[in-house]
Amino acid sequence: MSTAAAPVRQLDAHSVGELHRAAAKVLAECGTSATSGPLLRLVAQQAAAFSDTLRHHCRPVDTADGLFVLRGLEVDDAAIGPTPADWSSADGSGALHDIELLLLAAVMGRPLAWEGQQEGRFVHNIVPSPGHETEQTGASSTVLLSPHTEDAFHPGRAHLLMLGCMRNHDRIATTAASVRRIRLSDADVDVLTRPALPILPDDAYTDAQGYAAEAPPPVPALYACDEGMTLRFDPAYTPLENADAEYRAAYGRLEEELARVSVAVSLAPGEVLVVDNDLVVHGRVPFVPRYDGADRWLKRASVRVPGRRTRPPAEAREHGYGQAAVEAPAA
Numbered sequence: 001m002s003t004a005a006a007p008v009r010q011l012d013a014h015s016v017g018e019l020h021r022a023a024a025k026v027l028a029e030c031g032t033s034a035t036s037g038p039l040l041r042l043v044a045q046q047a048a049a050f051s052d053t054l055r056h057h058c059r060p061v062d063t064a065d066g067l068f069v070l071r072g073l074e075v076d077d078a079a080i081g082p083t084p085a086d087w088s089s090a091d092g093s094g095a096l097h098d099i100e101l102l103l104l105a106a107v108m109g110r111p112l113a114w115e116g117q118q119e120g121r122f123v124h125n126i127v128p129s130p131g132h133e134t135e136q137t138g139a140s141s142t143v144l145l146s147p148h149t150e151d152a153f154h155p156g157r158a159h160l161l162m163l164g165c166m167r168n169h170d171r172i173a174t175t176a177a178s179v180r181r182i183r184l185s186d187a188d189v190d191v192l193t194r195p196a197l198p199i200l201p202d203d204a205y206t207d208a209q210g211y212a213a214e215a216p217p218p219v220p221a222l223y224a225c226d227e228g229m230t231l232r233f234d235p236a237y238t239p240l241e242n243a244d245a246e247y248r249a250a251y252g253r254l255e256e257e258l259a260r261v262s263v264a265v266s267l268a269p270g271e272v273l274v275v276d277n278d279l280v281v282h283g284r285v286p287f288v289p290r291y292d293g294a295d296r297w298l299k300r301a302s303v304r305v306p307g308r309r310t311r312p313p314a315e316a317r318e319h320g321y322g323q324a325a326v327e328a329p330a331a
Ligand SMILES: O=C(O)CCC(=O)C(=O)O
Pocket: 126, 137, 138, 145, 150, 163, 173, 174, 175, 282, 283, 284, 298, 300
């Protein structure tokens, strides 16, 4: 894994000011960053009024890295208070930053939430939590969070994943690997573009894991769309043992290639990593949690981009294990 620099988009002072003022206005009017119709509408209105310069910073991913880092937002380490012990006790911690992230998400597309995750919030808190150390979820710490497409089990998953950094004293890296950087034989690509195996709901969706109404649909790991290759990949939740030897071997080579091209992005406070969820799988290196109020703390938002054609049309028929994605209204 390399630590090659991710493409950085430095926000200018005017754009930072615009974002900050809009977030402060939303927070003053709503009194909270908790999800509500009025808050989402106000966010959409404010985002629609942003300058062309700020919109340009938020343009689609435009390199084969499949990601970029927005730099320049300010986070006051004292003012945000201690890192919450888990997402459910985060409450209003860093509420202004929740709204800044939501505003950026609304410029890039339509912010997305899940009824079944973090109580339907549009901005999630990612912090290491006692008892969850070895899970494959955002709350884990001591194990490698293996490279995955976010919410890979669902046809309504995000097109863009945003990770905004509040605190990261130990410089713990997010990992990212782009399908546009890998090399596979045509034969392997052929095998992996066939819908061979399902991707099951991850441990952040306990309701979906109990879904038994219909069989899990097999989905392809790779898809060749007009603009190039995309992927849908989550080995931790893919029942590889049900595939034949040829498929398992090709899948193994895909995993190896993703590991080869993987980069480590260690976010600093105020930086926002934007990952194209159709091009890049992300994960996280293992670390030792502090549990002292100074732990690593990220805010996460998800975005749907209307009109994108980066996925197989057959996805539209998937049941999504009974989970519903909720899109924020447009302005
Ligand atoms: O903690 C990280 O860097 C990434 C965690 C993750 O996979 C996520 O928040 O979706």
